[in-house]
Amino acid sequence: MEDLLLYRELQKLPEKYRQVIHLFYYEEMSVAEIAGVLHGKESTIRTQLTRARAMLKEVLGDDYAF
Amino acid sequence: MTTHFKDRYQEWNEKVQPSGELLSKLLMEVADAEEASDVTETLGSPEMEAKEHRKSWNNRAQNKHNHNRRWGRGIAVAAAFLIAINVSIPVLAGTFPNIYELMYLVSPAVAQFYRPVQMADEYDGIRMEVVAAYIHEETAEIYITFQDLEGDRLDETTDLYDSYSIHTPSSSAIGSCQKVGYDPETHALTYLITVAQEEGRKIEGEKLTFSVGGYLSHKQNYENIEISIDLTRVTDALYQYVDSPANGGTMTGYSGLVTDMSETEIMEKKTQGYCVLVPQSADPAFPVNGVNFTGIGYIDGKLHIQYAVANSLDNDNHGFFFLQNAAGDTIEEVGSVSFRAGTGENRIDYRDSVFLVPQEELQNYRLYGDFVISEGFHEGNWQVTFPIKEMEE
DSSP: OHHHHHHHHHHHSOHHHHHHHHHHHTSOOOHHHHHHHHTOOHHHHHHHHHHHHHHHHHHHGGGEEO | OOEEHHHHHHHHHTTSOOOHHHHHHHHHHHHHHHHHSOTTSSOOHHHHHHHHHHHHHHHHHHHHHHTTOOOOHHHHHHHHHHHHHHHOOOHHHHHOOOHHHHHHHHOTTTGGGOEEEEEEEEETTEEEEEEEEEEETTEEEEEEEEEESSSSOOOTTOBOTTOEEEEOTTOOEEEEEEEEEEETTTTEEEEEEEEEEGGGOOOOSSEEEEEEEEEEOOOEEEEEEEEOOOGGGOOBOOEEEEOOGGGTOOEEEEESOGGGOOHHHHHHHHHHOEEEEOOOOOOTTOSSTTOEEEEEEEETTEEEEEEEEETGGGOOOEEEEEEEETTOOEEOOSEEEEEEESOGGGOEEEEEEEEOOOGGGGGGEEEEEEEEEOSOEEEEEEEEEEESGGGBO
């Protein structure tokens, strides 16, 4: 069930936020590398990462540390 | 006990992996698509550099796999999505595998257990087909396609918005929905829906009815939208307290505030609720339709910025504000409080974002926002009933 909750909440993220989350946490890419792949500025990627974490924290609560 | 999100996310992605052969095939298709792309169209050195980054990423991905790193299904799908977005070659549309190949791409460990259903329902010119299903214990995994037979009401942003459900003799379940494909030529989407009955109760009975109650579509993303507000004039604002529903309040959610609260504030929260701006009239000059700007001001030294969404249960309109100065330095919210006013068709949902920026420094920043706006929820009624026994493992 925890898998389903995580799955569902990740799917609710805007696609760009899902991309940065995946590239950062699973592919372990740096912000600079992610910016290159996604054609964006590093500051934009940092912003998207921050917001994606905020959205996930809002629903996942304090069970996870980012 | 607190878990590190990174560990959990990696563990979750590694539970299902595509085969080495399938992944190699996908990565080769991606690399071929890169080579075949029209590199002469307005490419300058930043484009070439980004292209090299992507190739380097693909090579590194292949090397990682060759070193026995297990890949989650997300990266295979993410690869296709990323390349489709970045090089504008319709990798998804032109070469997207049929649904059975999709199953092996998305869920290779269990693809063999799916049983064909191939039953459809049509409503208002939109056809839903339950293509295949895999039912095991308390979980039903169902592949469906959703296609507009008459027009273009569906697009790549179409979202079933949690309107899907299964009906069995033993009721309640929760689920998730993953969009796994979209064909822009046929306006057909493919979803993998996973539904599990609560408390681990096995799905039993002769038949299962899968239904979808509607969809959201044509979502628009608005990014880095400047909000034209004179931040030099922002001062202390009228505020109110909102409390949790358990205490009869109108708060609907909050995030990230506790760590920045003093003990006094925490005690106040327990007795009075959270502090939010008193909503003002919507700013008619706000640049994004579907979201209303209803306030900005300081409460107890913290900057609050508020927006409102009407009929939020029928749309997925939402957004985030941020402050940015001329040097590109960004201040993000440290937390938020969501609350509602009114009920039913008159319900309005508010979101108060909290920022830590001293009032005397605010003049150095401009206000921006990212928003997602949809055209509204379209109700429908699609139902397919199929026998359970034949779908079981």
